[in-house]
Amino acid sequence: MSEDEKRRWKGPPKNEKASSGRRMSERKIIAYNAKDESSKRWIERQLSDPYVQRAKADNYRARAAYKLLEIDEKTRILSGAKRVVDLGSAPGGWLQVCLRRGTKEIVGIDLLPIDPVPGAHFVQGDVNEPEDVEAMMKGLSGPPDLVLSDMAANTTGHKQTDSLRTAALAEMALYFASEHLAPGGSFCSKVFQGGATPDMLKQMKSMFKTVKHIKPPASRAGSPELFVVAQGFKAKS
Numbered sequence: 001m002s003e004d005e006k007r008r009w010k011g012p013p014k015n016e017k018a019s020s021g022r023r024m025s026e027r028k029i030i031a032y033n034a035k036d037e038s039s040k041r042w043i044e045r046q047l048s049d050p051y052v053q054r055a056k057a058d059n060y061r062a063r064a065a066y067k068l069l070e071i072d073e074k075t076r077i078l079s080g081a082k083r084v085v086d087l088g089s090a091p092g093g094w095l096q097v098c099l100r101r102g103t104k105e106i107v108g109i110d111l112l113p114i115d116p117v118p119g120a121h122f123v124q125g126d127v128n129e130p131e132d133v134e135a136m137m138k139g140l141s142g143p144p145d146l147v148l149s150d151m152a153a154n155t156t157g158h159k160q161t162d163s164l165r166t167a168a169l170a171e172m173a174l175y176f177a178s179e180h181l182a183p184g185g186s187f188c189s190k191v192f193q194g195g196a197t198p199d200m201l202k203q204m205k206s207m208f209k210t211v212k213h214i215k216p217p218a219s220r221a222g223s224p225e226l227f228v229v230a231q232g233f234k235a236k237s
């Protein structure tokens with residue numbers, strides 16, 4: 001994160017008001033007006049989440065921005081990443097992080113639309129659709145040195161189904177990276193339920209010099225989400 005952002009971030013909240021800028025009673029009233037229980041829980045969580053307030057202050061579109069910044073603090077994947085692909089970009093937090101970090105060319109894709117991010121080439125589409133991926137890749141002048149995926153399927157509530165759908169997205173992201181990454185490049189993907197599947201891990205270990213799992217502090221403790229980071233892509237023989 002930038003020096004300015006670091007100065008503004010005073011660490012975790014010291015009292016309940018500081019965590020969100022709103023008192024508990026105000027948060028309860030806003031949540032009370034929500035239409036159902038799950039919306040109420042979501043609103044309560046958002047209003048009391050210090051990362052949401054921090055994202056507002058730093059002008060990031062999503063609290064997810066801090067996950068990437070924290071992953072970068074541990075791995076330096078953004079250093080020297082001049083051409084980047086961001087799979088599952090909406091609403092655009094990771095696009096913003098990369099651009100602020102000096103990425104020269106960045107392309108992204110998502111099923112959902114986003115407000116334009118100046119400097120990023122975004123395509124609304126599906127990563128499983130070759131034409132959509134091709135349209136996205138038109139925004140790069142050469143192979144990417146970093147492929148990011150924060151893709152997550154809409155949850156169904158059925159644990160096994162959700163876990164299989166997310167694993168399929170992570171595998172798709174790895175396949176994409178294997179086809180497009182420049183030699184020496186890096187890959188970072190969201191994975192669930194104990195990390196990458198054994199098959200995916202085996203594949204990554206043969207494709208990259210190093211592979212590790214990271215749970216950034218900005219990733220909610222109760223969430224099964226983890227990130228796998230692979231660095232040093234070996235050129236295809």
Ligand SMILES: C[S@@+](CC[C@H](N)C(=O)[O-])C[C@H]1O[C@@H](n2cnc3c(N)ncnc32)[C@H](O)[C@@H]1O
Pocket residue numbers: 061062064065087088089090091092093094095109110111112125126127128150151152153154169
């Ligand atoms: C957690 S959000 C990404 C947040 C983003 N990293 C940011 O910083 O703003 C996950 C996104 O993955 C997208 N997604 C899920 N399946 C996808 C697919 N098949 N193709 C493209 N995007 C997909 C969802 O639409 C969702 O917007």
